[in-house]
Amino acid sequence: MSRRWLTEKGGDVYHRMAKEQGYRSRATYKLKQLDDRFQIFRGALFVLDVGAAPGGWLQLASESIQNGGLILGVDLEEIEDLGLENVKTIVGDILDENTFERIKRFFPGKIDLILSDLAPNVSGVWDMDHYRQIDLAKMALDIAKRILRRKGWFVSKVFQGSEYEAYLSEVKEAFSLVRIVKPKASRKGSAEIYVVAKYMK
Numbered sequence: 001m002s003r004r005w006l007t008e009k010g011g012d013v014y015h016r017m018a019k020e021q022g023y024r025s026r027a028t029y030k031l032k033q034l035d036d037r038f039q040i041f042r043g044a045l046f047v048l049d050v051g052a053a054p055g056g057w058l059q060l061a062s063e064s065i066q067n068g069g070l071i072l073g074v075d076l077e078e079i080e081d082l083g084l085e086n087v088k089t090i091v092g093d094i095l096d097e098n099t100f101e102r103i104k105r106f107f108p109g110k111i112d113l114i115l116s117d118l119a120p121n122v123s124g125v126w127d128m129d130h131y132r133q134i135d136l137a138k139m140a141l142d143i144a145k146r147i148l149r150r151k152g153w154f155v156s157k158v159f160q161g162s163e164y165e166a167y168l169s170e171v172k173e174a175f176s177l178v179r180i181v182k183p184k185a186s187r188k189g190s191a192e193i194y195v196v197a198k199y200m201k
Helices: 003-010 013-021 028-038 056-064 097-106 126-147 164-174
Strands: 046-050 070-075 087-091 111-116 148-159 175-181 192-200
Touching (some): 028 148, 046 126, 056 070, 056 087, 087 097, 097 126, 126 164, 126 192, 148 164
Parallel strands (some): 046 070, 046 111, 070 087
16 A cells, blocks of 8 residues: 555545444445435335445445335455344355345345446456446346346446446336446546436336
8 A cells, every 4th residue: 555545544534424424434425415316215114235245335324214114235255244134245256147036035026226337357458347347237237137126226336438428328128217426535537437226117
């Protein structure tokens, strides 16, 4: 880690807030800002979070869904137990159909909200990182097409780049309402943006 990165992180208001409020990630505030704008958790009972490590989005979802709801977090790496009764996690690769089958078996029916903060391990080669991230975003969209209820919400991180517009077109083909948002909690220099969609066609 560079000294500059550590300095920026240490001076980051959202990083400090996460530590003070007990959230595992500053990314929690990105999701909170999206929820403040769109009320994506309103009425949600079943939530899927892909790319869920280290668990900050799971923590916010646990606080926000209806009583009796269930949240499943999926990631390639094991997520340290959050101690939350309504949150379960599995280790799995969403590019693997077996992982999808495990997700499908976990829920009793269609899902109300699918969250994707998926990103590859950044190589530093931008074109490669962009293509890999878009592939992950496409897989999250594919999962949504298969198990999201018609009036459910889909939230996906996307890296802006050459493949971004094509991905956005795919989302618009699948959903009637599509919004593009860069939460204030996203770092200014970041290429990430969030696609928020509802009403499956």
